Amino acid sequence: MPIAKTTLAAAVALAALSVPALAQEADFQLPAQCTSAAAGGMDHSAMGHGAMHGNQGGGMMGMMGMMGMDLATMPEHVQQNMRKMMITMPAMHQGMLNADADVAFACGMIAHHQGAIDMAEVLLAHGDDPQMRALAEEIIAAQVAEIGQMTEWLAANAN
Numbered sequence: 001m002p003i004a005k006t007t008l009a010a011a012v013a014l015a016a017l018s019v020p021a022l023a024q025e026a027d028f029q030l031p032a033q034c035t036s037a038a039a040g041g042m043d044h045s046a047m048g049h050g051a052m053h054g055n056q057g058g059g060m061m062g063m064m065g066m067m068g069m070d071l072a073t074m075p076e077h078v079q080q081n082m083r084k085m086m087i088t089m090p091a092m093h094q095g096m097l098n099a100d101a102d103v104a105f106a107c108g109m110i111a112h113h114q115g116a117i118d119m120a121e122v123l124l125a126h127g128d129d130p131q132m133r134a135l136a137e138e139i140i141a142a143q144v145a146e147i148g149q150m151t152e153w154l155a156a157n158a159n
Contacts (some may be wrong), residue, residue: 027089028114029044033158034095034107077126081119088115103158106150111152113143 030034071079088111095107120136120143127133 028091029093029111030095030110031154033103034098034110040047080122084118084122085115088112088118100158103154106154107148110147110150111149116143
């Protein structure tokens with residue numbers, strides 16, 4: 001049991017140090033291997049989405065039921081989650097379109113995991129329940145580690 005506690009403490013400490021570096025704002029970017037033409041990405045326009053570069057999701061949020069929603073009237077945690085989701089959802093879509101299945105998985109999951117980190121950070125800023133706060137901290141630690149693992153794999157294996 002002491003090993004598990006030490007490992008958990010180390011993971012939480014790593015997450016606390018790493019999260020500011022991974023914390024995203026409007027400039028969240030997938031690794032270069034996920035967005036470069038050499039990575040074998042498919043043409044998004046062929047699917048009716050037009051070009052999606054960086055954080056431009058076009059009408060993606062409309063497709064997700066955002067039409068008619070007045071975010072200004074919603075609680076701050078909802079506003080924060082929705083703003084961050086409008087960044088990670090298009091990035092996840094972009095990453096999953098890679099022609100190589102392994103690269104597509106890693107790229108899509110990096111954005112997906114960043115979304116989980118973002119949601120956990122919003123919970124830590126606004127939530128009160130000790131169990132949910134502890135779970136949010138565990139999620140951050142796990143997702144930060146997995147993003148690191150996938151980023152390293154991409155650097156070593158993606159063309």
